[in-house]
Amino acid sequence: MRNILIVGATSAIAEAAARRFAASGARFYLVGRNAEKLAAITRDLEIRSGQPVHGESLDLDLLDQHPALLERVEQALGGIDIALIAHGMLPDQEACQRSVAMTLAAIHTNALSAISLATLLANAFEARGRGALVVIGSVAGDRGRRSNYVYGAAKGMVGLFLQGLRNRLSGKDIQIITVKPGFVDTPMTATFEKKGLLWAQPDQIAKGIVAAVEHRRDVVYLPWFWRWIMLVILHIPERVFKNLKTIVINLGLQGGLLLY
Incomplete structure (x- = not known):
């Protein structure tokens, strides 16, 4: 039986992942901001x-x-085998462009808080000699795009940090897994038009998270096809990428604006 800490447990992806872990036998410590929703997930x-x-x-x-939180988790569970960091928020890009304070707040929530927890958990795993740290990033962190570059910058920061952490702990029985979902139908994306094959459900992502732990992956794109989509996007020259929105409109490419 594994002891699992889930931070951001009220998110749709985290809830779906918890259900999958529960099916194989697990003990949980859940952390979330919404007390009422957290209580419902706990009962389930x-x-x-x-x-x-x-x-x-x-x-x-x-x-x-954060340090006191992890002490409480250790006392309750007697140790952590798997930690899933799944909290975050999707900021209003245009509002952030007008406000330095909103930009920094979004980066604080999506990057700095995750990095703080990842550091503490990695140190605890290193002292214990084993453990798995899973952090939900985003494909948005692979390249800055005009539609969400504040969110993307935060996720990119987390991804680069985890890459260094993974290298630091290589050779030890510690997993550092970066999960990069694409478009997921969750409350956080409630205002988006959810059409097309690129959209996934939370349980699809949860299935990929559990598999990543079992197969000891380093970085996983979920669903799998986002690895190849982002490979193409990363190799578009900057001079072309800057004008991609205009090109998409002129060519009438459906779905292109969503990617940009």
Whole structure:
């Protein structure tokens, strides 16, 4: 039976992942901001796993609270085998462009809080000699795009940090897994028009997360085809990429604006 910490447990992807882990037997400590939703997820997992589920509501932007949080998790579970960092928010790009404060707040939530937790968890795993850290990033972190570059910059920061962490801990029985979903139908994307084959459901991503842990992956794009989409996007020359929106409009390429 594995002890699993899920941070951002009320997100749709995290909830779906917890259900999959519960099916194979797991003990949980859940952390989320919405206390009411967290309580509902806790009850559901207790029924599914047949085990008591620990958890608490916490504002993860309070970085000074992170060490005490992990101490409480250790006391409740007696150790952490897998930690899933899944919290975050999708900022309004245009609002961020007008406000330095909003930009920094988005980066604080999506990058700095995740990096804080990842550092503490990696150190705990290193001291213990084993563990798996899974962090949900985004394909948006692979290249800056005009439609969401504040969010993308934060996710890109996390991805690069995890890459260094993975190298630092290489050769040890510690997994550092970066998960890069594409478009996922969740409450965070409620205002998006969700059409086409590029959209995935949370459980599809959850299935990929569980598989990444089992197969000891380093970086996973979910669904799988995003690896090849982003490979193409990364190799578009900057002079072309800057004008991609105009090119897409002129050629009438459906779905191109969504990618840009």
